[in-house]
Amino acid sequence: xxxxxxxxxVGFFVVIGAAALLFLSLKxxxxxxxxxxxxxxxxxxxxxxxxxxxxxxxxxxxxxVGRVAEIRFDPxxxxxxxxxxxxxxxxFPRDTIATILTSGLLGEQYVGLEPGGDVxxxxxxxxVMITQSAVVLExxxxxxxxDRAAE
Amino acid sequence: MxxxxxxxxxxxxxxxxxxxxxxxATRFFGLVLLYSGQSFRRLHLTIRxxxxxxxxxxxxxxxxxxxxxxxxxLQGYETLQRFGSSDALGxxxxxxxxxxxxxxxxxxxxxxxxxxxxxAEIGLMKVTEQLKAMDMMAVSPIARVxxxxxxxxxxxxxxxxxxxxxxxxxxxxxxxxxxxxxxxGAFWSQMQAAVDFRYDVMNGVIKSIVFGVAVxxxxxxxxxxxxxxxxxxxRAITRTVVSSALAIxxxxxxxxxxxxxxxx
Numbered sequence: 001x002x003x004x005x006x007x008x009x010v011g012f013f014v015v016i017g018a019a020a021l022l023f024l025s026l027k028x029x030x031x032x033x034x035x036x037x038x039x040x041x042x043x044x045x046x047x048x049x050x051x052x053x054x055x056x057x058x059x060x061x062x063x064x065v066g067r068v069a070e071i072r073f074d075p076x077x078x079x080x081x082x083x084x085x086x087x088x089x090x091x092f093p094r095d096t097i098a099t100i101l102t103s104g105l106l107g108e109q110y111v112g113l114e115p116g117g118d119v120x121x122x123x124x125x126x127x128v129m130i131t132q133s134a135v136v137l138e139x140x141x142x143x144x145x146x147d148r149a150a151e
Numbered sequence: 152m153x154x155x156x157x158x159x160x161x162x163x164x165x166x167x168x169x170x171x172x173x174x175x176a177t178r179f180f181g182l183v184l185l186y187s188g189q190s191f192r193r194l195h196l197t198i199r200x201x202x203x204x205x206x207x208x209x210x211x212x213x214x215x216x217x218x219x220x221x222x223x224x225l226q227g228y229e230t231l232q233r234f235g236s237s238d239a240l241g242x243x244x245x246x247x248x249x250x251x252x253x254x255x256x257x258x259x260x261x262x263x264x265x266x267x268x269x270x271a272e273i274g275l276m277k278v279t280e281q282l283k284a285m286d287m288m289a290v291s292p293i294a295r296v297x298x299x300x301x302x303x304x305x306x307x308x309x310x311x312x313x314x315x316x317x318x319x320x321x322x323x324x325x326x327x328x329x330x331x332x333x334x335x336g337a338f339w340s341q342m343q344a345a346v347d348f349r350y351d352v353m354n355g356v357i358k359s360i361v362f363g364v365a366v367x368x369x370x371x372x373x374x375x376x377x378x379x380x381x382x383x384x385x386r387a388i389t390r391t392v393v394s395s396a397l398a399i400x401x402x403x404x405x406x407x408x409x410x411x412x413x414x415x
Contacts, residue, residue: 006202007195013206017310020317021356027339028245028320029348055350 039085040124041069044098044111049080050134052100052109058084059101060113065090068111084111093118094126100134109134176372183301183371186294190302196295200303204265204367208311211264212257216315219252220244220322227323228331240333241342244323249346249355250411253316255403258362260315261308262395266370269300270391273374274384282375297375301367308363309356316355354410361406365398 049071058066066086074081086092095116102109113128122128190196227243273296276282282292320342327333346352370391377387 007198009206010198010201013201013209013307014310017205017313020310020313021352023317024249024313024320024352025348028249028317028342029346029352055347 038088039066040088041083041085042092042122042126042128043081043083044128044131045074045077045079045081046098046100046131046133047079048133048136049082050100050102050109050136052082052111052134056108056110058086058111058113060090060092060115065113082111086113091121094120094122095130096122096128097130097132098128099132102135172376175376176368179372179375180368182293183298183368186291187298187302189291189294190298196299197302197306200299201306202303203268204261204300204303205307205311208261208264208307209314211260212311212315213318215256215260216253216318217322217325219256219315220248220319220324221326223247223252223319224323224326224331228327228333237327237331237333238337239341240323240327241338242345244327245320245342245346246351248316248319248323249351251403251407253319254312254355254358254362255399257312257315257359258308258366258399259396261304261311261363262366262370262399263392265304265307266366266391266395267388269304269367269370270374270377270388271384273297273300273371274377274379274387277375277377278379278381278384280379297371301371304367304370305360305363308366309359312359312362313356354406357410358403358406361402362399365402366395369395369398 052068052071054068054071056068057064058068066084068082068084070083072081072083073079082098092113093116095118097114097116099112099114100109101112116130223244224240227240228237231237231239231243273282276292276296282296285292285295324338328335328338373387373391373394377383
């Protein structure tokens, strides 16, 4: 086989290999698109985070606007502090409410942001003060059973 | 008594021999890297090896990828529909292929298709004393023969793994969406929501690069190190396939525990 034909085949091989990678990156995976350069980090203390995981989505009105970056336990207040990065294109008022929600009955948990009406916006490193904890199914069932017993 | 001593002696000599070979393999890896510059100056040698290792492996990789994806589609649907979540079929197929099956199965196929061929070629060159002849002519056999084959394998492997994964996902889509009737939109959108480019796709590519280096190194080393007889070459080929498979599976465990531990 002459060298030019061989080069053609190798070129073809590299091209379809690159096309497969492109397919994987565009069609299969999603560029989460949040580079560290154009995001800002917010914090929110929660009484109970339920099953929230690092890299869980942060949604507002159902649209993904960020990702959970870090979850840690604050020994001073005995609460969980969730840090999440939010796309810099979206600004949220200071009295935004952060809630831990579940998509579907048994789906993954995510942080929901409900914007308030403040004119000041949250900036890098700010803390979302108003939070609502995750709904823990066992607690709900327990409450329900106690209520029934009391009747 | 003498039986026990003989046994101990054999175990000892095997162990020493293994450590010896491991040391030689490390030194050999260093030499290959050292002579890579020389072989890159004559790039057509490496391109020729990409043809033999990569292009000629295309058919087996594409067909196996398609079938693995189709089996994943069938089995995944069978299990998922019991929990009423057959829409998540795309997630199952894409995650298992990008993270694990793509790099690992493509690596195993690559080791048996291309790795064995590389070992056989270098081994036969050694048997027919071509390597020695090159040395006599002041042509380094490592720069002329070994390094191009090594780099050909290293370049081919990630591309083949990506093709395998892409074909597998298409196979899963073919079975799940076209034949069984999972919703097309749910298949792709749930997949895109669950598969992260950096976390899942890139880690799979990193795995395939590591496997490419390991398989190519084992293949060229076993060929270069083989006993120069017909039997020695056949043993070297067997060793290439066996140790490549072991190396891929062991490395896969190590890489997975580094990449995916404690997350998601």
